[in-house]
Amino acid sequence: MSYPETPVREAIERLTVPLQLDNTVDANQAVLDRFKHVWTPDLRILDADGTELYRWSGYLPPFEFAPQLIVAVAHARLRRKEYAAAKALYEEALLRFPTALVAAEAQYYAGVSAYRASHSANDLLHAWHELEKSHPESEWTVKQNF
Amino acid sequence: MSEIAWLGSLEEALSAARSGERLVLLDVFNPT
Numbered sequence: 001m002s003y004p005e006t007p008v009r010e011a012i013e014r015l016t017v018p019l020q021l022d023n024t025v026d027a028n029q030a031v032l033d034r035f036k037h038v039w040t041p042d043l044r045i046l047d048a049d050g051t052e053l054y055r056w057s058g059y060l061p062p063f064e065f066a067p068q069l070i071v072a073v074a075h076a077r078l079r080r081k082e083y084a085a086a087k088a089l090y091e092e093a094l095l096r097f098p099t100a101l102v103a104a105e106a107q108y109y110a111g112v113s114a115y116r117a118s119h120s121a122n123d124l125l126h127a128w129h130e131l132e133k134s135h136p137e138s139e140w141t142v143k144q145n146f
Numbered sequence: 147m148s149e150i151a152w153l154g155s156l157e158e159a160l161s162a163a164r165s166g167e168r169l170v171l172l173d174v175f176n177p178t
Contacts, residue, residue, distance in 0.1 A: 013150065015169070016171035017153065017163045017170045017171065018150050018151065018170075018173070019153045019156065019158075019170055019171065020153075020154065020173045020175060021173070021174050021175070022175060022177055024176060035172070035174075041174070041175060042172075042174040043171065044172040044174075045169050045171060046160070047163070047169065047170075048169075049160070076169050
């Protein structure tokens, strides 16, 4: 279980309102149906109105869970057009967890959030150039080609 | 070591999110 680990607990408490639902409890079934729940672990980032902004599933060890959570909240902030907040979280994930599985995705969207904030193509291209250098084999490096 | 104060109801979590700057992390788990 990744939750007792300090970096995971710190990120959960700093960035989210944590909600856990047991999928074997009858009283939870209506909510689980609403979110089309299939399998555990099943993690979602929700807006205050209950809109799902990001999801991931499957076990991650602590050193992967913490960066995944930070990037998940960054994605949610990006979708809410909170570009500066999103960019800061992508950069935090990259700085603290540069070798995480989610790092290439964070680098890709660091560029997207920077571009959305500044409207400067240079911000996007700079971040994507870094992605090409740091993760040449990543699917996100493939996705940056246009 | 302190434990995370998980909420157990969606409405409670959404209400907490509305009164702050945080988003809700929903973790659906199976205890078995």
